[in-house]
Amino acid sequence: MDTPTINPKNVYYPPGGILMWIIIFLELFTFGIALIFMTISGRQEPEVFHASRILLNPTFGAINTIFLLTSGFFMARTVQLLKEKNIHRASFFLKLTMLGGVLFLILKGLEYWDKIEAGLILSYNTFFTYYWMLTLFHVVHVVVGLIILWTVLHSMSRNPQNLELEDVEASAAFWHMCDLIWLLLFPIIYLIY
Amino acid sequence: MKNTFFITWVFLMLFTLTSAFMAGSNFQYVALAILGLAFLKFMAVAFYFMELKRANSFWQTSLVLFLLVFMTIILIV
Helix, strand or coil: EECCCCCCCCCCCCCCCCHHHHHHHHHHHHHHHHHHHHHHHHHCCCCHHHHHHHHCCHHHHHHHHHHHHHHHHHHHHHHHHCCCCHHHHHHHHHHHHHHCCCCCCCHHHHHHHHHHHCCCCCCCHHHHHHHHHHHHHHHHHHHHHHHHHHHHHHHHHHHHHHHEHHHHHHHHHHHHHHHHHHHHHHHHHHCCC | HHHHHHHHHHHHHHHHHHHHCCCCCCCHHHHHHHHEEEEEEEEHHHHHHHCCHHHHHHHHHHHHHHHHHHHHHHHHC
């Protein structure tokens, strides 16, 4: 495996690469603006938003936060182990990272099923329009992140000599971005009444 | 580094559980407290898990500014 020595203090080489960080900022701006509009709508329809938030299950949200953050911890360890050229353990930690993402998706699926059964669909009211749009858009990112991690795992097990640390760091940055977005969504959608 | 990641994870778990429990309380500044904890969690993930602490100050400052502006707007509107 190639481990090039790049100085991350150089503005053009943040950990994960400059292109990934441009994507991260664009995603954060997109979700941030949508959450600001959701908060403005909440000011215009406070009763609707309050009554709708009560219908959400913050325990699901908290457990999903734990799944994603634990998965992020395993991802950070994966990158660290790769830097130490311990590919066998890195591969194990990457599998744990992916397990965290899969558990997140399973719980999200249960939550969605619960909402659909109760008739709380996209068109139910303004709150649920934001809820579905924002959380589904985030789920798409988690699915894309899992596909990226699967390709990294595949390279790690089949072709470790061609694995570039920079590519793994970029994949890790994308995965952590899913954590960052969720850390904005969770308090504003689930917790703040 | 292994310990730094683990300590960061422990703090993230504590902050997550604290914010989940606080959400049910009638404490006057609950929104501010929950957003404050979210700010700390966001910074912990970015600076430790994503290793932004090793990056150029441009990226560090940009992310902190983004989050401060975002949370200020959320609290004002």
